Amino acid sequence: MQLQDGVYQFPGGISALELCEKYGCPLYVYDYSIIERQYKRLTSAFEVKKLKINYACKALSNINILKLMNNLGSGLDTVSIQEVRLGLFSGFSPDNIIYTPNCVSIEEIGEAVKLGVRINIDNISILEQFGALYPDYPVCIRINPHIMAGGNSKISVGHIDSKFGISYHQIPHVLRVVEATGLTIEGLHMHTGSEILDTEVFLRGADILFAEAKKFRDLDYLDFGSGFKVSYKNDGIETDIEDLGRQISKRFNFFCKEYGRDLTIMFEPGKYLVSESGFFFSKVNVVKTTTAAKFAGIDSGLNHLIRPMMYDAYHSIINVSKTEGTKNIYNVVGYICETDTFGENRSIHTIQEGHVLCIKNAGAYCFTMASNYNSRFRPPEVLIYQGKDFLIRKRETMNDLIHNQVEADILQPTLKAGEDLLNTLLNGEKQKEILESKEAQ
Ligand SMILES: Cc1ncc(COP(=O)(O)O)c(C=O)c1O
Numbered sequence: 001m002q003l004q005d006g007v008y009q010f011p012g013g014i015s016a017l018e019l020c021e022k023y024g025c026p027l028y029v030y031d032y033s034i035i036e037r038q039y040k041r042l043t044s045a046f047e048v049k050k051l052k053i054n055y056a057c058k059a060l061s062n063i064n065i066l067k068l069m070n071n072l073g074s075g076l077d078t079v080s081i082q083e084v085r086l087g088l089f090s091g092f093s094p095d096n097i098i099y100t101p102n103c104v105s106i107e108e109i110g111e112a113v114k115l116g117v118r119i120n121i122d123n124i125s126i127l128e129q130f131g132a133l134y135p136d137y138p139v140c141i142r143i144n145p146h147i148m149a150g151g152n153s154k155i156s157v158g159h160i161d162s163k164f165g166i167s168y169h170q171i172p173h174v175l176r177v178v179e180a181t182g183l184t185i186e187g188l189h190m191h192t193g194s195e196i197l198d199t200e201v202f203l204r205g206a207d208i209l210f211a212e213a214k215k216f217r218d219l220d221y222l223d224f225g226s227g228f229k230v231s232y233k234n235d236g237i238e239t240d241i242e243d244l245g246r247q248i249s250k251r252f253n254f255f256c257k258e259y260g261r262d263l264t265i266m267f268e269p270g271k272y273l274v275s276e277s278g279f280f281f282s283k284v285n286v287v288k289t290t291t292a293a294k295f296a297g298i299d300s301g302l303n304h305l306i307r308p309m310m311y312d313a314y315h316s317i318i319n320v321s322k323t324e325g326t327k328n329i330y331n332v333v334g335y336i337c338e339t340d341t342f343g344e345n346r347s348i349h350t351i352q353e354g355h356v357l358c359i360k361n362a363g364a365y366c367f368t369m370a371s372n373y374n375s376r377f378r379p380p381e382v383l384i385y386q387g388k389d390f391l392i393r394k395r396e397t398m399n400d401l402i403h404n405q406v407e408a409d410i411l412q413p414t415l416k417a418g419e420d421l422l423n424t425l426l427n428g429e430k431q432k433e434i435l436e437s438k439e440a441q
Pocket residue numbers: 056059077100191193194195225226227228268269270271272364
């Protein structure tokens with residue numbers, strides 16, 4: 001989204017404010033050209049014979065995004081059987097999907113076997129059960145390399161106290177299970193965390209994976225997970241992907257020579273591919289000055305975008321309705337009945353009630369973490385593709401809040417009375433609207 005002549009615009013000259021009028025606020029918008037740019041930048045960074053990118057769809061799982069990822073040539077990284085099904089529904093072939101669950105039942109893993117996708121196992125007990133049930137189904141093993149890395153403790157997953165992966169010290173046990181069951185291990189995997197800046201951290205993990213990989217003779221691929229840091233503050237502080245690509249490629253090619261075969265190198269980025277493509281627009285309901293601060297209260301909250309509250313994540317916030325002149329310091333907060341602060345002490349062009357603010361880097365882990373908390377509707381999603389805007393998810397309605405709820409028999413008379421009252425009030429409101437619009441004509 002670029003500022004041109006005082007107006008924020010998407011490719012094709014689509015005005016951000018016009019999109020907000022057309023679809024209403026709050027609103028998620030994804031610019032496909034940024035996803036494509038990131039995918040191409042990532043794939044160009046490696047100099048290896050066989051590279052595979054599996055998009056981690058937990059970041060953003062709208063089926064249109066999945067289809068576009070498939071068109072780009074990406075595979076899919078999934079963590080639940082529902083994500084696997086979404087992937088198949090969106091056109092990925094089973095061998096292009098890797099399923100990396102944690103703490104799921106053997107029954108769910110059995111469903112993934114039926115669907116024919118690649119399976120990544122991160123627990124010796126499950127490996128034993130899997131080997132007994134499906135000895136002919138090749139699998140991948142997720143290793144825990146005991147590396148503390150990542151932007152926040154909740155997204156650091158490869159350290160010694162983490163629930164993820166099989167400790168690399170337990171590989172002798174894994175080999176005993178493999179021998180006893182006759183399983184084929186087709187891949188080794190690790191993922192140490194998210195938002196890792198330093199190339200050295202990736203290289204340390206890679207060295208552990210190379211050392212363990214030599215103990216397995218049937219490997220087709222090594223999967224280095226993800227964790228690439230993107231710039232949240234527009235300050236360019238991000239993983240140097242070109243440097244990482246060069247250094248990992250060199251070591252990987254050397255490993256393949258020693259191993260005696262060209263394996264595929266895999267990565268499974270979420271944030272790197274979609275974070276910057278996303279823009280979350282929300283209208284300012286109130287500007288409130290207290291003895292402590294100036295608050296801008298928007299028509300959204302942690303129900304729509306929880307990263308700042310959950311991970312202390314920083315997201316840039318700009319005023320789309322006022323793009324020049326004086327700036328003031330604001331705390332941008334939500335309407336949820338809890339403290340839901342999107343940003344503290346932010347210098348933003350003077351905000352008035354009714355202005356539209358944009359929260360940037362809203363592509364990854366934003367809509368997919370949205371909920372109906374406070375019985376609010378989840379917002380619509382719009383895709384900008386080849387200079388046009390497409391609605392790719394409708395705003396929820398009252399029906400979405402109610403349709404899975406079942407009235408217990410015992411309560412039916414009371415609920416019926418409530419429903420009748422609501423309908424009468426809504427009808428009254430409707431009639432008023434009709435009368436008013438007739439008067440206006
Ligand atoms: C196993 C696994 N792979 C890949 C990812 C994607 O990480 P990122 O969004 O940092 O690229 C995650 C994120 O949680 C993950 O758990």
